[in-house]
Amino acid sequence: MPITEKPIIEVRNLTRRYRDRVAIEDLSFTVGEGELLGFLGPNGAGKSTTMKVLTGFLPPSEGSVKVAGFDVSTHPMEVKRRIGYLPETPPLxxxxxxxxxxxxxxxxxxxxxxxxxxxxxxxxxxxxxxxxxxxxxxxxxxxxxxxxxxxxxxxxxPPVLILDEPTEGLDPVQRADLRALIRSLAGRHTVLLSTHILPEVTVTCEKVLILHQGRVVAHDAIDRLAKSHGQAEHASLEEVFIKLTAA
Ligand SMILES: Nc1ncnc2c1ncn2[C@@H]1O[C@H](COP(=O)(O)OP(=O)(O)OP(=O)(O)O)[C@@H](O)[C@H]1O
Incomplete structure (x- = not known):
């Protein structure tokens, strides 16, 4: 990411617990305006929890989230107004x-x-x-x-769209259609896209953030990911993902 890119989402030392279970721990990352970020992780890694805290549906246990400069804890309505959210189960x-x-x-x-x-x-x-x-x-x-x-x-x-597994349960044609739609929204909107389907991320997103056991294990451009994590340059996203989330 060019350093000059203006962040619209700023997450600092974010921790969220459910009673004594730590779902996400000490997350820090920023997302630039107009970016389309693939938000990845195995089951239970903390993707949905992070998205719910970002959208103001769950309060942080520790740390802070700012969207367009507004802190979600002190200005929840300002944050909600700036985010369009598609939860894992759409509220239809x-x-x-x-x-x-x-x-x-x-x-x-x-x-x-x-x-x-x-x-x-x-x-x-x-x-x-x-x-x-x-x-x-x-x-x-x-x-x-x-x-x-x-x-x-x-x-x-809203300037920010947070889409939690939008292509889950779709057939290949519907999935390709939806992917094209999501790509067309990037630029005009900042998009956080959570999915389990890695080839989909490779064709849709330029950058990914990978969560594992509630922590960020990678946050980089897909074409730099393999190299920056010490793997063969031609390693696929899937290979890098499996390596980073084994254990
Ligand atoms: N309401 C809840 N109460 C207690 N624990 C929860 C609750 N929601 C999630 N968790 C736990 O928090 C952790 C992170 O869950 P989360 O749903 O955020 O992961 P995820 O990456 O979205 O998983 P998936 O890909 O399966 O949707 C898991 O260990 C999960 O069991």
């Missing part, structure tokens, strides 16, 4: 139509009443759900449901 209301749901979330996000129609149409166009606006959510394919999940995250045009 199965009986609502796509349009009804997006209008409902727009109201929750305090999009002014007169702007809701245009804003819903904008995110529907970006995510390619405009042809299913009248359909009930529970009848949509998983691929379309994930698109609606991303559409709700985009409402209000």
């Amino acid at each position: 209301y199965p009986e609502l139509t796509v349009h009804g749901y997006l209008a409902f979330v727009a109201a929750l996000k305090q999009v002014p009443g007169r702007a809701v129609k245009a804003e819903v149409a904008r995110v529907a166009g970006l995510t390619g759900v405009d042809d299913v606006m009248g359909r009930v959510l529970q009848n949509l394919s998983k691929g379309y449901q994930q698109r609606v999940g991303i559409a709700q995250a985009l409402l209000g045009s």
Whole structure:
């Protein structure tokens, strides 16, 4: 990353415990404006916990998180306004139509009443759900449901998008479509993308952060990762990942 890149997410010495279980410990990293960062780690590494603290859904036990200069502990609303979040399980209301749901979330996000129609149409166009606006959510394919999940995250045009395993459970075509969509959002938004599918990261992201047992074990450009972790230059992301997360 060029040193001049302006950080929009700043995580300092962040620890989060669930009672006496340490989920993430002493994490420090920054994410630059417009970056698309792959957020990786084996099951239980602490990805979802980190994302929940970043989005203000869980308070930190120690340390600090700033988004666009606002501290999540002291200015949670300012932070939430700047983040679009797609949790691992998207909060869809199965009986609502796509349009009804997006209008409902727009109201929750305090999009002014007169702007809701245009804003819903904008995110529907970006995510390619405009042809299913009248359909009930529970009848949509998983691929379309994930698109609606991303559409709700985009409402209000937050500068940061946090997407927790958005391609999980999709077929290869739906996955490729969604990947293209996510790539198209980078630049205009800073995107944190958590996934288990490493080849997907290689084609979608330039940088990755790898968590293992609640700690950062790598944070680098993919093309520098192998070298900076003492492995053969041609080693794949998968090989580096397995090496760093064994044990
Ligand atoms: N609500 C909770 N109460 C207690 N422990 C929890 C809770 N949520 C997560 N944990 C624990 O915290 C650790 C990190 O979990 P987290 O869900 O953040 O990992 P993850 O990397 O997102 O995993 P996955 O890839 O399986 O979704 C794990 O040991 C998990 O069991």
